[in-house]
Amino acid sequence: MSVDSRFTHKIWQEEELSKMVKGGVPFPMLTDAGGRIGRAYGVYDEDAGVNIRGRFLIDPDGIIQAMEVMTPPVGRNVSELIRQVKAFQHVAKTGEVMPSGWQPGKPTLKPGPDLAGKVWKVWKPENAF
Amino acid sequence: MVQAQSPATEVRSLPRLNEPAPDFEASAFVGKGFKNVRLSDYKGKWVVLCFYPGDFTFV
Secondary structure (H helix, E strand, O other), rough: OOOOHHHHHHHHHHHHHHOOOOOOOOOOOOHHHHHHHHOOOOOOEEOOOEEEEEEEOOOOOEEEEEEEEEEEOOOOOHHHHHHHHHHHHHHHHHHOOOOOOOOOOOOOOOOOOOOOOHHHHOHHHHHHH | OOOOOOOOHOOOOHHHOEEEEOOOOEEEEOEEEEEEEEEEHOOOOEEEEEOOOOOOOOO
16 A cells, blocks of 8 residues: 555556566555554645555554554565464464564464473574574 | 644554455456456455566566
């Protein structure tokens, strides 16, 4: 979503994005004319008249589970986004939690009194990387 | 209530985690056509909502 019109989105998709991604990007390209929606999410820059980089992960109940906000010069890390989606989906399904550095397929933790003070036995700092 | 005529004094903050995402309706380019999209259309699905500065920029 950006402040660009749907017409600009169409031309961007046709002239540039479709040359990066076969068939073009598969998701809706939304228009936020005047930053109305960006304001509601706290990411609209009044002086520049654009939305800065804001990413919100919203669960099936419409609840915000994660967000990342950055100024324009640095792009996002899609692998990290996908990791977070998978991690939150796993939490929702199992109630297990993911230690730092968790990747799909790696061990999760089952919170409870038995684990308190014993995380050092099952998780090492090198697992964070 | 936010007063639109006094932007310099407005406090606009990020939404809160674990709270409902603000609902909206926006016009969109999807596939080969135009349509209106509501956030609430996606109830029951995981949604990634991304804001970015502008089309045809570099990053």
